[in-house]
Amino acid sequence: GGEGTGSAGRRHRAPTCPSPPRAVMRRPRAAAGAEQPEFEQLRIGESGQFSEGLEDRGLLESSTRLKPHEAQSYRKKALWVSWVSIIVTLALAVAAFTVSVMRYSASSFGFAFDATLDVLSSAIVLWRYSNAAAVHSAHREYMACVILGIIFLLSSICIVIKAIHDLAKRVLPEVDDFLYSVSVLSGILCTVLAVIKFMLGKVLTSRALITDGFNSLVGGIMGFSILLSAEVFKHNSSVWFLDGSIGVLIGLTISAYGIKLLIDMVPRVRQTRHYEMFE
Numbered sequence: 001g002g003e004g005t006g007s008a009g010r011r012h013r014a015p016t017c018p019s020p021p022r023a024v025m026r027r028p029r030a031a032a033g034a035e036q037p038e039f040e041q042l043r044i045g046e047s048g049q050f051s052e053g054l055e056d057r058g059l060l061e062s063s064t065r066l067k068p069h070e071a072q073s074y075r076k077k078a079l080w081v082s083w084v085s086i087i088v089t090l091a092l093a094v095a096a097f098t099v100s101v102m103r104y105s106a107s108s109f110g111f112a113f114d115a116t117l118d119v120l121s122s123a124i125v126l127w128r129y130s131n132a133a134a135v136h137s138a139h140r141e142y143m144a145c146v147i148l149g150i151i152f153l154l155s156s157i158c159i160v161i162k163a164i165h166d167l168a169k170r171v172l173p174e175v176d177d178f179l180y181s182v183s184v185l186s187g188i189l190c191t192v193l194a195v196i197k198f199m200l201g202k203v204l205t206s207r208a209l210i211t212d213g214f215n216s217l218v219g220g221i222m223g224f225s226i227l228l229s230a231e232v233f234k235h236n237s238s239v240w241f242l243d244g245s246i247g248v249l250i251g252l253t254i255s256a257y258g259i260k261l262l263i264d265m266v267p268r269v270r271q272t273r274h275y276e277m278f279e
Contacts, residue, residue, distance in 0.1 A: 058272050062205040063136035071204070075135045078125065078200050078209060085122040085193050085216065089115045092186045092219075099179045104171045108179060110159045110247040111186065111222040114254075117155045118190070118219050121148050121212045128208050135204075139272040144208035145265040152215075152258030156251045163247030173230045173243040180227065187223030190216045207265075214257060222250060 062071065096112035099105060128144040129135065197213030200206070229243040 058138050058274070060136045060138050060141055060205045062203070065205070066203070071135045072132060074200060074204050075129045075132065078129045078204065078206075081193065081196050081200060082122040082126045082129075082212075085197075085212070086119050086126075088189050088193065089118040089122070089216075089219065092182065092189070093119060095178075095182045096186070099182055103176070103179060104166070105173055105179070105226065105243060108182075108226055109162050110250055111183075111219065111226060113155055113159055113162075114215070114219045114222055114250070115186070117151060117254075118212075118215050120151055121215050124148055124151075125208055125212050128206070139269065141206060141208055142265045142268040142272060145211060145261055146269055148208060148211050148215075149258045149261035149265060152254050152261065156253075156255035156258060158251075159254070160248055160251035163244045163251060166247070167241055167244035170240065171244070172237075172240050173226075173233050179230075183223045183226040185223070187220050187227075190220035190223060194220060207261075211257075211261060215254075218250060218254060222246075225250075 066074065093112050093115035096108050096115060100109035100112050124144050124147050128140055131137075131140070134140045194213045194216035197209050197216060201209030201213055225246045226243075229246060232239050232242050
């Protein structure tokens, strides 16, 4: 009978609880319960500060969102996408370089160069995710982004110089079946790869993967731009400069992205260099 009233007392949280030790146990639990919604609000309301706090501990935001087995599953997907990307873009780079030399096309040179850059940036993403223990490592992430930023700057200089040279020499765009098929293929494949990389980058909160995706997207746009400039030239020969102009525009876009990446990431690499234990 006494036990029944004790449990009833516990159920209604009556202040006159028969067993003092249990009452002591109750208090912290109730306090924790009261704090929990407050903590949830803090997490939702100040997620920016929350993720910065994680960065200070050398972790990415994905460490709070993903369970360990999920993180490893997405890491493997990122590695697969990077390998596929390297094989596809390497083949396209070789084909586009061949076209560029044979046809004196600024945008196919630009595309070939961007495809080479895509091979390098995918290789950096491979390095970034090669270590299973470092899947959430902020230091490794930011290092990858800094290397990508430098590669972007170097390649943009080369693309712009080549395009300006072709504009100055009035090099006319020519398209044959080979260039046409390379352009269509690269446009479609690079765009598909870009979408997959963006999706994985969002889940893993990885700026390196998203940057690699941006690079694939640029490759896709360049593939379609080769076709566009050649079609326009076929119908109106006075617009011979479109090919070179697109080359300049793409070069400037890549350099702007590279500069932004370096400005964002160099300070973060310094902040997180104490957390190289993840390596």
